[in-house]
Amino acid sequence: MATNLPEIDPTVPSIARVYDAFLGGKDHYEVDRQVYQQILQVAPESARTGQEARYWLIRAVRFLAGGAGIDQFLDLGSGLPTAENTHQAVQRINAEAQVVYVDNDPMVAAHGRALLEENDRTHFVVGDLRQPEELLQDPTVTRYLDWTRPMALIQCNTLHHVADKDDPAGVMAKYVDALPSGSYIAISHLYNPADGSTRAELAQEVQSRFKALMDTCVFRTREQIEAFFTGTEIVEPGLVHPWEWWPDGPLITPKVDGDYLLLTGVARKP
Numbered sequence: 001m002a003t004n005l006p007e008i009d010p011t012v013p014s015i016a017r018v019y020d021a022f023l024g025g026k027d028h029y030e031v032d033r034q035v036y037q038q039i040l041q042v043a044p045e046s047a048r049t050g051q052e053a054r055y056w057l058i059r060a061v062r063f064l065a066g067g068a069g070i071d072q073f074l075d076l077g078s079g080l081p082t083a084e085n086t087h088q089a090v091q092r093i094n095a096e097a098q099v100v101y102v103d104n105d106p107m108v109a110a111h112g113r114a115l116l117e118e119n120d121r122t123h124f125v126v127g128d129l130r131q132p133e134e135l136l137q138d139p140t141v142t143r144y145l146d147w148t149r150p151m152a153l154i155q156c157n158t159l160h161h162v163a164d165k166d167d168p169a170g171v172m173a174k175y176v177d178a179l180p181s182g183s184y185i186a187i188s189h190l191y192n193p194a195d196g197s198t199r200a201e202l203a204q205e206v207q208s209r210f211k212a213l214m215d216t217c218v219f220r221t222r223e224q225i226e227a228f229f230t231g232t233e234i235v236e237p238g239l240v241h242p243w244e245w246w247p248d249g250p251l252i253t254p255k256v257d258g259d260y261l262l263l264t265g266v267a268r269k270p
Contacts, residue, residue: 077158
C-alpha cells in the first residue's frame with residue numbers, strides 16, 4: 001500500500017509529527033520538537049490552539065454522526081493517532097459508520113495500517129489531498145464510501161499547509177462538487193485577521209517562522225477561509241474559534257484569553 005512512499009526521515013521535520021508534538025503525543029523526533037519549541041517561543045498559546053482544534057474535531061464529528069445522521073466520513077490529512085480519533089468518536093455513536101483516513105506521511109501510513117486491524121469499517125489511504133481527482137478515484141475511497149449518499153469530508157488543520165500556488169480554494173471546490181447533496185464539510189484553518197493589530201502581526205510572524213523551518217503554512221483571512229465553503233451552507237454558530245463551536249447546545253467552556261489564530265466551521269451541501 002505504501003511502497004511508493006519515502007522512508008521516514010528523522011532528520012527532516014514532518015507536519016504530522018510536529019502536530020503530534022503540539023498535541024502532547026510521542027510519535028515525533030528531536031527535529032520535530034525543535035520546530036515545536038521555536039513556534040512556542042513566538043506564540044506560547046499555539047499548543048493550546050492545537051489541542052482546541054482537536055477537541056473541536058471530536059465535537060464536530062459527534063454532531064455529524066449524531067444529529068446530522070452522517071454514517072460515512074472522509075478524513076483528509078488525518079495525521080497521527082491521538083487519544084481520541086475520528087473513527088472512535090463516530091463509531092461510539094454509530095458502530096456501523098465507515099471512516100476513511102487519508103495521509104501521505106510515511107509514519108502516519110504505518111499507523112494507518114494498524115488502524116485497519118481495529119475493525120472492518122476503518123480504512124486508510126496513502127494519498128495527497130491536493131490531488132482530488134486522483135484521490136476520489138482511489139479504490140478504497142470508492143469501495144467503502146457510497147457516493148450516492150451524504151457523507152462528511154474533514155479538513156482539520158490541513159488547508160493552511162496547501163500553498164496558494166496549489167489553489168486550495170480550487171481543490172476544495174472539486175471536493176464539494178463531488179459530494180452528494182446533504183453532505184457536510186468540516187474545516188479548521190489558521191487565521192490572520194489582517195487588521196493591523198498585534199494578532200495580525202503575530203500571524204505573520206508565526207507564518208514566517210513555520211515557512212523558514214518547514215517551508216509550509218499560510219495564515220489566511222476570514223474571507224479566504226470562507227471561500228473554502230463555497231457551494232455549502234455553514235451551520236450555526238458559523239465560522240468561529242474552535243472553543244466557540246457548540247452547535248448542539250450552549251457554550252460550556254470558558255472564554256479563552258490570548259491570541260488564538262484559528263477558525264473552525266461545519267457546513268452542509270444543499
